[in-house]
Amino acid sequence: MKQTYREALREGLKDVLIHYQNSFLIGEDVGAYGGTYAISKDFLKEFGSERIIDAPLSEVGFMGLGIGAAMGGMKPIVEIMTVNFALLALDQIINTAAFIKFMSGDQITLPLVIRMTSGGGRQLAAQHSNSFEGWFAHIPGLIILTPSTIEDARYMLIHAMKENTPVIIIEHALLFNTTGEYSDERADYSLYKARVIKTGSDLTLITYGGMLPKCMKACEEMSKIGKEIELIDLRCLRPLDTETIYASLKKTHRVLIVDEGWKSGSISAEISARIMENCFYDLDTPVQRLCRKEVPVPYAPQLEEAIIPQYSNIVQKLKEMLP
Amino acid sequence: MKQTYREALREGLKDVLIHYQNSFLIGEDVGAYGGTYAISKDFLKEFGSERIIDAPLSEVGFMGLGIGAAMGGMKPIVEIMTVNFALLALDQIINTAAFIKFMSGDQITLPLVIRMTSGGGRQLAAQHSNSFEGWFAHIPGLIILTPSTIEDARYMLIHAMKENTPVIIIEHALLFNTTGEYSDERADYSLYKARVIKTGSDLTLITYGGMLPKCMKACEEMSKIGKEIELIDLRCLRPLDTETIYASLKKTHRVLIVDEGWKSGSISAEISARIMENCFYDLDTPVQRLCRKEVPVPYAPQLEEAIIPQYSNIVQKLKEMLP
Amino acid sequence: MEQSVCFLLLKNMQRIRTMEELCAELYTQEKIRGFLHLYIGEEAIATGVISLLSASDNVLGTYREHGHALLKGVSAKAIFSEMFGKIEGCSKGRGGSMHLYSVPHRFFGGNAIVASGIPQAAGLAMAAKRLNEKRRTVCFFGEGAMCEGAFHETMNMTALWNIPLLFCCENNYYAMGTALHRSQSQTDLVKKARSYAMEAESVDGMNIFEVVEKTKTALDYIEHNQKPYFLEFKTYRFRPHSMFDPDLYREKSEIEKWKRQDPIIFLKKEMTKSMNEIEMKQFTRDCENLNHEISVEMSEAIAFAEAARFENFSEITIEGQ
Amino acid sequence: MEQSVCFLLLKNMQRIRTMEELCAELYTQEKIRGFLHLYIGEEAIATGVISLLSASDNVLGTYREHGHALLKGVSAKAIFSEMFGKIEGCSKGRGGSMHLYSVPHRFFGGNAIVASGIPQAAGLAMAAKRLNEKRRTVCFFGEGAMCEGAFHETMNMTALWNIPLLFCCENNYYAMGTALHRSQSQTDLVKKARSYAMEAESVDGMNIFEVVEKTKTALDYIEHNQKPYFLEFKTYRFRPHSMFDPDLYREKSEIEKWKRQDPIIFLKKEMTKSMNEIEMKQFTRDCENLNHEISVEMSEAIAFAEAARFENFSEITIEGQ
């Protein structure tokens, strides 16, 4: 079936709202406005104002309310309009949501899903272009998901709702209009496994989220010159599926990580460090990273383009790394 | 001169308050209470309530106010009682303080110093034991300092006040009662250079903040068995002085990083990744990391001890890594 | 109020008082570590409010919550074990003094971030309403917490959405060392609450009769109107903020003045004021028995906590290995 | 008010209106990208308030701030260049529509995080007071921002510390698609402000005379008392929230109703109501000249922006290489 990422998200969300009577969606403009990205358009009419809750501009407040509702036996889906505003709610997300299970002696589990959009590339400037998904993956007690395919847009939320740990689903704003085929849900669908998008033996290219389409295109380009890249979509940034990564690099002996986040202290640094610790002797060449340049994202298009990894940068880097 | 870390901080703070008439200290309980760690005891009397401002419990508010005052020509020192509460103010710190210089086309510079304590080891449990200094180092536009010696406690703030970029100074709570000698300020004092605390040729041990005393002790232990460790105190987590690191490892060919933060996506991951990218062929053995275990910090002493890197873990790891 | 009811209130206030005094002692013995915040002086509030609640009602407190946990039904054994860091503690020893949790007793912390429990309480109250559970939700916090954005945001949401939450502000006039009038432009806290179009009332928190009466009115209102209600309890902490606090910011005379309003002494005086000599003697004996009973409860609890075991590192789950 | 003063106000409202309409056009031509929020319908507020300020006074706005920047003295050239992403823009093209800055004009943004400029404005106001600078500080924000903790915390701090800040709440009844009565329990915003023990007044934001008059009272009060003041301006945005907004959440009839209160038409009516035919003719001519003048200003600015250059990547400083 062919669908847009947006439609897939919408259907997944609808499914869970229908399936879990105790679930509700809360966030700014999820109701009357229809969702900033139209994911929940008409849901207010369909599910009513007790299930689709337009929140005031109170990120701390409604995040805390979602946490409390989860403690109280509901299954809240809290939408933070974009990752940029999540900074306002980080105390609730980290000091309570991530910690409470452990801190309460495993008594309190939080069936809480938080969703938000992320990323640059739309000339929205510094305060609206952050890519914090990799950064959030630093925090124990959270599951961080980055759906980048239509299939994951369709099914990830459904599976996230089954977790008893807070899950953050981060959707890249540039993916909403992408389209793709997807089949029925696989029997072995897992939230945690990285997916090999394309096999290859020359180099392992690791990415996630909004960078996936660019990496796919780069792989095609490389195929044309006879280089077969193995492309891995991480899908889940915490916990990290290092098994899939290690298996691939033991075949290819070369690794490039493409990450929209800033380089220093990124999830790509973590992957590189883990490879260092676990597969040092399998490498033919040092692991490389291609990340967002370390500067706030500018509005001007030529600067934004230069700061966020582009298809051509990926191809160039791949060529440099191959013998 | 021999002093405690606490006294050194206090003297440094007094110096800058005297030197900069436009400076002020704002934060919870910095005045009448005397500062949670008694750093500013009696300052309210000495400098008055316009210079020493007891803030209400409003982390977003007084952080924003500090930013505004800096824009308006003052030199604010904003104290967040502990790094744990800084999560409440991260929107102000990141989306404005870190970004505004770039975002305003270099018009607005912020002579803003933010200070806070950090770290575990005092049985304060999950919400009061975070170590976010390495995590904050992900953000461009910030300078992140971690004074761990008496000398830095004494002089870092003085130098931070000269910057036109927001500086975050993070003091480890376990260091307050440490004592040490320090001389007059060195002519070549720099905020940005890592310091070689002890030279050695067998292995490079990199650390910062509250882990320094444990690492020093471990080096002594290793000396006894004839192994000379080169110990580096990073001092500044952003920007990172990789030059000093690379120079050392080119001599020792082995690196261990000890970091109180959680491992995944830590500053130690970044250091390992940079070594991978720049010094891969200089390594005799893969770079290793010793970090906080990835779980919220428990109150129970035996668990807390097991989770935070201890002297004995460092010695053991060093022994494992040496031939 | 009936004498037996008064006596139960007295007992519960005294249980808190004794437990807190023992905590202070155990802290100096280094049996309890970390931060420790005592509720001495403020007992009438938790006692009066929780006396009106049932086992299935939700309560959230702050880091100054031992008393609330105890009266909500968490055993002194589980509380002391928690503060000793033992696995038999109500949070397995992982939380300590500031993080008492007990889901069976519907006690949801224990929160060491000022004001962060307030929106969570709103969520619990909303869940109870939506799930048609007949539980009430009560949230305790200090007057200092009212400066936080989280307080403001929650007041608005609960009033807007008719969330049946009882806000209990324990106004002890200080947030650590910062006096109310030095941290809030509006010191009439009820005025602030009413500005959200929410019902609000001020209560003498040293007078347990008033606490019970006004809380009852509030709970009735909430039940009938399914709306939130704000109560300010005027009180005072007789001890420093925490065991680290040198208490330099207030006058000894101020503390002494408030100590004359000790809620336990006040209740005893009220109970005895029309007693004759015989009744008085009986009352004294009852009090002695009460104290004995409490002292047994507490020393058994401490012995239990002493004997309890520490959790092994191998028992906890570590991520990201 | 003198006719010449009125005419200047009219001119400045019209400058904003024309600039905003051109922005919409340039957006569909993809000359302007990203988010774009128009101020059409609300012009009387920025115009009236800023007419009372001098060059050295501080102003902070939101992402809906083109008009405020323009009237604070930032040239249309610098504004259009910014929106075109050019280095001649007031933020070198790095900020775009939501991040207009101009320190020489004491215009401090442009802020895309709702309410985050409010505490910053308090800091600016405090600095001016402490440094004995004779500048006033004015902060604009929407009614939606009042739900944020940052608003609450700043109201308290400024009232507590006597910080001379003018809060200008542009109540256009919607925060994106969320109507005021669906997001705030207290829709009488002045009541909320007064609960901080702060002076507050409500203003018809479509009537520029009232805007000027009440703002003057507020500024005088601030000057004499060195305290903050809160003004609510009731207004309406005639356009969708941003260029992405499908505007599904309000009735066409509601928009039409408000359009009948268009502040520019209102001012024109007031100015002309006692004019005779000759004066009327003259006024029409004056308006034509005015429109022409503005159209020249704006088209020159757009041409300038077109011709301006993009910043080179090599000109910016990258960290962490």
Ligand SMILES: Cc1ncc(C[n+]2csc(CCOP(=O)(O)OP(=O)(O)O)c2C)c(N)n1
């Ligand atoms: C967000 C946050 N900021 C600061 C602190 C440090 N702190 C702990 S308690 C406290 C005072 C709180 O006062 P109040 O709310 O009146 O409660 P009380 O302690 O008087 O019961 C402060 C500043 C904290 N725990 N959390």
Ligand SMILES: Cc1ncc(C[n+]2csc(CCOP(=O)(O)OP(=O)(O)O)c2C)c(N)n1
């Ligand atoms: C903290 C934060 N949350 C959400 C948003 C997204 N957003 C941008 S404007 C807006 C509505 C603000 O409404 P109001 O304050 O009334 O101002 P108006 O747009 O009506 O002028 C929202 C929700 C944001 N920019 N910042």
Ligand SMILES: [Mg+2]
């Ligand atoms: Mg208090």
Ligand SMILES: [Mg+2]
């Ligand atoms: Mg609005």
